[in-house]
Amino acid sequence: MVHTNQELIGSYFVDLWKQSSRAAADMEVMKKEAEESEWNPTELNTVNSAGGFMSVSPDKLSVQYNNVNFHDHDVGVVQANHPAPVRRLVYYFEIFVKNAGAKGQxxxxxxxxxxxxxxxxxxxxxxxxxxxxxxxxxxxxGKGDAFGPTYTCGDTVGGGINYASQEFFFTKNGVVIGSVYKDVKDPLFPTVAVHSQNEEITVNFGKQPFVFDVKSYEAQERAKQEKTIEKVSLQQDVSFGIVRSYLVHYGYADTLKLFDMASRSSLPPISIIQENGFNEKDNEYALHQRKAIRQLIRNGDIDGAFGKLHDWYPQVVQDERSATSFLLHCQKFIEVVRAGRLEEAVMHGRKEFEIFYLQREYEDLIKDCAALLAYEEPEKSSVGYLMKESQRELVADMVNAVILSTNPNKNVKDVNYYCLHSYLERLLRQLTGCYLENRSLNGDQGETFHLSRIMDNNCYKKA
Structure with missing residues (x-):
């Protein structure tokens, strides 16, 4: 069982490494490009319009009614050249009324x-x-509902879509005048219409600054979301248990000690209540050993980490072909390159990578390590990600998970549940799943979910 768990854990962290490699970086670029590839409306579509009753300026941003309307269907209507993009919090555009014409329709x-x-x-x-x-x-x-003030010559009027609340909203001269539920999931085109002689408007799809402060509106909408979340109260011991579980899981023994001291001195003191689902006292297996090995890896002392593993958990490194051994040897290679001992790095690579090189799942990763030798400043190269602290953390997390899998007091049937992720991380995964499900119910409209962006924004606000 332990051997099987170690294989699963090793494969998981090898995949994580691949995600942080150049291929994953390319995927992120492609993902970003895919999101940004949504066409934004930029001008009016003169092909699909009621051209017989209006004229559109050469820049396709002004419309004038140049006929006489005798019927309700004598409307000069025109859509934008693209539908409103949906992968965002808000979409918005404006019109300026240059001439209200005969009837201001x-x-x-x-x-x-x-x-x-x-x-x-x-x-x-x-x-x-x-x-x-x-x-x-x-x-x-054909029947309208009371909504807002009339508008005429000199007014700037805007129309927007709030994808978070699934509402249309409209503005006049920079002020929101109202909103209404959006019950349509199909792509929607920004649309303008003129309907009486000499009416003329110009359209702004964002090339020029808007009269309405869209950025402030977006900030207010995000604040509303955060306020809704903050209304959900958690018992103090529950949030305490979540944080404590993270520290225990990753072996941060020193921080855990200070955290427990602070909890005992709080008013009232906080204690672990078993009914809330946390039983971290049973999960402190090898806490100080895991802390010591993690610190060695974070300091770049891979030989020291190997030594402690041989002394304390020989079963973890007894298989020289395991993913655990592979990642540790790769990190040793990286650390030697970091120290500028290139000849030693070459010798280490030749000795330790030989048994892994013919294994296809490791081939690209070995090539990335070897590529470090080709640069005078490898940290600035295309494989510079290997020189970052995050790479050390990845290896430390792997060793931590493998040690947890050796716990004789745990029936580790689900590696993913016990060894790989803390309670906090599982909650964040659930949050991500709920967000994506909610977005799916809205027709995949609204901002794509990036947990890192949310975390960064919150950290920035608190800083």
């Missing part, structure tokens, strides 16, 4: 791809429009 809103281009936005199903002459909001039918 101007509208701003959102419509789907199959919208009838001879109708005002909001008059047809799956369309929404805020109209200037009456201030009404039209939602898929």
């Amino acid at each position: 101007i509208a701003i809103g959102f419509t789907t791809e199959g919208f009838k281009m001879r109708r005002q936005p909001g008059w047809e199903a799956n369309s929404f429009g805020y109209h200037g002459e009456d201030g009404l909001l039209y939602r898929g039918q």
Whole structure:
């Protein structure tokens, strides 16, 4: 069982290394490019428009009604060239009314791809429009609802989508005037309309600064989300148990000691309550040994770590072909390169990597290590990630997990549950899963979830 667990743990951390390698970096770039590849509306679509009743300027950002309307369907309506992007918290655009014309029948809103281009936005199903002459909001039918003030010549009016709340919102001269639930999951095109002689508007898709402060609005929306989360209270001993479990799991014995001292001196004192699901006293297996080995690895003393493992847990390193041995030998190679002892690094690589080189799962990683020798400043090279502290931490985490798997008091049937992740990390995984599920229910609309970004933002605020 132990041997099987060690293989699973080793494979897990080898995969983690691959994710932090150049291939993973390329994947992150591709992921970022995929997110940024969403086309943003940049101009008006003169092909799909009611061109007989209006003219669009050469820059495709101004619209003028140049006819006389005799019927309701004599509308000059035009969509943006792309639908509103959805992988974000908020999308927003504005219009400026240069001329209210004969009747001021101007509208701003959102419509789907199959919208009838001879109708005002909001008059047809799956369309929404805020109209200037009456201030009404039209939602898929000819009858509007009381919504906001009218707007006319000289006014700047905006339309936006809040993907977090799944709402449309509209602004006038930089102030939000109202919002309404967005019950459409299909792609939505920013849409404008003019409907009486000489009406003229210009459209701003973000090339020029908006009158409305979108950044502040986004910050307020994030603050609302955080406030909602903060309303969920946790008993003090529960949050204490979560933090303590993290320290115990990774062998941070010194910090754990200070943490326990602080908990006993708090008012009231905090104690571990077994009913909350934490039983960390039973999980402190090899705490001080794990601490000592972790510190050796973090200091780059891999020979010292090997020595302690041979003395305390020989079963961990007895298989010279194991992933545990491989990662430790790789880290020894990295540390020798870091010290500038290149000849020693070559000798070490030839001796220790030979048995791993023909194993395909290790081939690329060995090549990355060997590539360090080709650079005068390897930390600035394409394989510089190997010289970072995170690489030491990865190896230390692996050794920590393998030692935990040797606990004779634990029936370690689920390596992932006990050895690889603390309670805190499992909770964060659950948080990620819930966020993604909620986003899926919203038609995959809204910001993509990046836990690291959330953590960085919170750390920045507290700093």
